[in-house]
Amino acid sequence: MVDVTQHELVPEHRLLGEDEIEEMLTEYDVKRTNLPKIKRTDPATPDDAELGDVVEIVRDSRTTDRAIIYRLVVS
Amino acid sequence: MTDEVAGYDHVDDDVALVVQDTELPKRLREQVYEAVETREGVTVDQAAEIAQATESRYLDTRVDPLDPVGTVSAQSIGEPGTQMTMNTFHYAGVAEIDVTQGLPRLIELVDARKEPDTPMMTVHLEEEYATDRDRAHEVVWQIEATRILALGNVSTNVADMLVQVDLNEETLAERWPTVDSIDETVERVADTIADALGVETTTRGTVVEFGPSQPSYRELLQLVEQLREIVFKGIDEVSRVVIRREEVEVDGGPETREEFVLYTEGSAFGDVLTIEGVDASRSTCNNIHEIYRQLGVEAARETIINETMETLEEQGLDDVNVRHLMLVADIMTNRGTIESIGRHGISGSKESVLARAAFEVTVNHLLDAAVHGEVDDLNGVIENVIVGKPVAVGTGDVNLKMRAEQLATPGRDAREAEAESEPGVEAEPVDADD
Numbered sequence: 001m002v003d004v005t006q007h008e009l010v011p012e013h014r015l016l017g018e019d020e021i022e023e024m025l026t027e028y029d030v031k032r033t034n035l036p037k038i039k040r041t042d043p044a045t046p047d048d049a050e051l052g053d054v055v056e057i058v059r060d061s062r063t064t065d066r067a068i069i070y071r072l073v074v075s
Numbered sequence: 076m077t078d079e080v081a082g083y084d085h086v087d088d089d090v091a092l093v094v095q096d097t098e099l100p101k102r103l104r105e106q107v108y109e110a111v112e113t114r115e116g117v118t119v120d121q122a123a124e125i126a127q128a129t130e131s132r133y134l135d136t137r138v139d140p141l142d143p144v145g146t147v148s149a150q151s152i153g154e155p156g157t158q159m160t161m162n163t164f165h166y167a168g169v170a171e172i173d174v175t176q177g178l179p180r181l182i183e184l185v186d187a188r189k190e191p192d193t194p195m196m197t198v199h200l201e202e203e204y205a206t207d208r209d210r211a212h213e214v215v216w217q218i219e220a221t222r223i224l225a226l227g228n229v230s231t232n233v234a235d236m237l238v239q240v241d242l243n244e245e246t247l248a249e250r251w252p253t254v255d256s257i258d259e260t261v262e263r264v265a266d267t268i269a270d271a272l273g274v275e276t277t278t279r280g281t282v283v284e285f286g287p288s289q290p291s292y293r294e295l296l297q298l299v300e301q302l303r304e305i306v307f308k309g310i311d312e313v314s315r316v317v318i319r320r321e322e323v324e325v326d327g328g329p330e331t332r333e334e335f336v337l338y339t340e341g342s343a344f345g346d347v348l349t350i351e352g353v354d355a356s357r358s359t360c361n362n363i364h365e366i367y368r369q370l371g372v373e374a375a376r377e378t379i380i381n382e383t384m385e386t387l388e389e390q391g392l393d394d395v396n397v398r399h400l401m402l403v404a405d406i407m408t409n410r411g412t413i414e415s416i417g418r419h420g421i422s423g424s425k426e427s428v429l430a431r432a433a434f435e436v437t438v439n440h441l442l443d444a445a446v447h448g449e450v451d452d453l454n455g456v457i458e459n460v461i462v463g464k465p466v467a468v469g470t471g472d473v474n475l476k477m478r479a480e481q482l483a484t485p486g487r488d489a490r491e492a493e494a495e496s497e498p499g500v501e502a503e504p505v506d507a508d509d
Contacts, residue, residue, distance in 0.1 A: 044371030
């Protein structure tokens with residue numbers, strides 16, 4: 001199987017810790033379910049991700065240097 | 076802090092400081108440095124003026140709260156869309172490969188079609204293969220589907236009830252460069268035929284012969300038909316591969332090097348990534364679903380942006396701001412899969428009955444909603460236009476409230492009252508669903 005994280009179209013995906021999630025949710029004043037989603041079966045989802053986890057994605061943005069977005073892991 | 080300007084001769088630390096003092100993001104700061112650099116001898120005061128002017132333009136272009144960005148994006152893509160050509164087939168700028176372009180391609184992308192009209196891949200090679208034409212060709216034959224007509228002549232001998240295939244030695248040597256002898260290659264081809272058609276094959280030199288088990292004219296012709304379908308080497312879906320020598324940037328830097336890049340007609344992205352010699356970190360294809368399956372939503376989002384932008388640029392409509400396309404791609408990938416814009420996707424899954432009914436197939440939506448007893452909360456834009464209420468965007472979503480004591484009371488100094496009466500502006504956050 002090809003290592004998808006190496007592909008230039010795939011930005012860095014990182015699993016967030018529970019306290020980091022809380023911090024982020026308060027900062028943006030959103031609920032967990034308001035976040036964009038990512039499938040657990042998505043090739044780029046970290047292997048140890050479980051349902052309800054939040055993945056931090058650091059994109060190389062077209063409009064600024066880096067754009068950080070979060071996706072909720074769903075089935 | 077001053078590392079940022081290390082590469083410039085005419086930008087000193089003082090200039091860097093005034094530029095960094097603004098709210099400009101890094102990419103814009105770099106453009107300011109470049110402007111200072113090319114003009115030479117810009118004083119700190121002048122640099123500060125440039126930076127401030129840039130900053131105020133930058134702040135002006137930021138989206139205001141409650142701006143209907145979706146509507147603006149729709150307009151900004153829709154208007155240039157009217158200028159696009161309607162004729163589909165055109166040879167794209169790169170390689171002699173037919174690619175759907177213009178409006179049909181744009182529609183195909185936002186509709187998230189399962190299979191594009193003209194699937195294609197751009198295959199980059201690993202260094203060792205990318206600089207050597209022979210090695211690059213090795214990869215080409217791994218990808219391009221080789222059928223019998225490319226390998227030699229097929230003839231039917233009706234008298235002996237035999238199909239005879241006269242293989243071309245040169246072609247065999249070219250397409251199986253890693254096999255030592257021609258005999259071995261012929262043997263392989265014969266085996267493939269035997270496996271695929273379930274017949275006994277015999278070989279004489281480069282000629283492979285076989286026939287139906289029972290003498291039958293019909294079966295003989297059928298065998299020939301089936302023979303043409305067999306893929307001896309390469310990937311079924313890929314009908315043609317074009318090899319081109321191109322200038323490629325090294326690590327995104329200013330340095331370039333020449334390398335061979337393959338363009339394919341037809342795509343099988345997953346299969347290609349595993350082929351030896353293919354650079355699995357740079358190769359792409361134009362089917363967003365294949366990208367989604369192999370690389371995930373984020374890569375699919377990138378591809379949607381790239382493909383839509385390229386389609387617009389190709390038509391000379393490159394002044395469409397990429398942010399509009401980013402918004403479209405964000406919405407399409409918001410739920411972790413690719414959803415189309417339209418009845419079967421985003422518009423069809425809206426909360427509001429009236430919003431869905433306003434889009435397409437009005438009666439069906441209203442009927443279904445009536446059967447299920449759906450309720451419309453009138454939160455969105457479309458619903459409110461329909462019922463004639465102010466829409467919840469822009470100033471329509473701002474409520475002005477004034478405290479009773481702020482009203483000028485008799486006996487109070489009017490000027491004093493005026494000074495106090497800055498009305499409190501409150502914006503109620505509303506779920507924007509457009």
